[in-house]
Amino acid sequence: MKIRHPYWLFWSFLIVAVTVPSVVSTVREIELRQEQRVAETRAQIERLQSLVTTRYRYRDIVFFERETRLLGIPSGSQEILFAVEMKIHAGVNLARGFAVEMDPADPARVYITLPAAEVLRVDADEQSIRQYLIRERLTRIDWLDVTDELEAAKERNRRDAVERGIL
Numbered sequence: 171m172k173i174r175h176p177y178w179l180f181w182s183f184l185i186v187a188v189t190v191p192s193v194v195s196t197v198r199e200i201e202l203r204q205e206q207r208v209a210e211t212r213a214q215i216e217r218l219q220s221l222v223t224t225r226y227r228y229r230d231i232v233f234f235e236r237e238t239r240l241l242g243i244p245s246g247s248q249e250i251l252f253a254v255e256m257k258i259h260a261g262v263n264l265a266r267g268f269a270v271e272m273d274p275a276d277p278a279r280v281y282i283t284l285p286a287a288e289v290l291r292v293d294a295d296e297q298s299i300r301q302y303l304i305r306e307r308l309t310r311i312d313w314l315d316v317t318d319e320l321e322a323a324k325e326r327n328r329r330d331a332v333e334r335g336i337l
Contacts, residue, residue, distance in 0.1 A: 204272050211280055212270045220290055223261040224336050228327045230254055234319045238309060246308035250316065255298035256327050259291045260336040287337045292324045 232254060237247040266285040273279035304311065 200277070204277055208270050208272055208280065211282070215264060215268060215270070215282065218264055220264055221262040221284075222259045222290060223287065224259075226258040226260075226331045226334075226336055228256040228258065228330075230256060230323045230327060232316070232319050232323050234311075234316050236315065247305065248307075248309055248311045248315070249303065249305040250301065250311050251303035252299050252301045254300075254320070254323070255295045256324060257291075257293045257295065258289060258328060258331045258336065259293075260287060260289050260331070262287055263290060289328050289332065289336065292328050294320055294324060 230253065231251065233249075233251050235247070235249045238245050262284045264284070268285065269281075269283040271281045271283075273281060
């Protein structure tokens with residue numbers, strides 16, 4: 171019986187030795203590209219900080235009244251009635267965290283999980299304030315005194331926006 175040189179075994183081994191490392195390196199390159207894509211997507215979202223999805227605009231009437239007394243005797247009073255516009259912004263606060271994941275079945279697809287929507291900001295536009303009534307008896311109205319009423323109006327409008335479905 172004559173032994174033939176197993177050339178086919180040599181060539182098979184050579185082909186496997188050459189192609190397996192290149193397949194492994196190709197798979198690793200694909201994984202690196204996917205990880206890089208996830209990192210880039212994460213960086214783009216982090217730069218946003220917040221994502222405003224809805225804006226409401228309110229016009230509210232605010233009344234402030236205060237009477238001062240000295241030894242039980244009225245020593246002055248302040249009354250002011252004014253209108254102010256408020257802007258309410260709702261959306262997603264990305265500082266609360268989010269997740270970016272690749273779809274294992276489809277590498278071209280990325281899933282982003284965001285936190286729940288919330289009211290991001292309630293701003294009173296000071297340029298829009300219109301005074302309708304101002305009465306000052308013996309004392310002057312300081313706008314710092316009116317701040318509490320303005321904050322209460324902001325909270326009232328925030329609650330109303332939530333009830334109306336801003337989120």
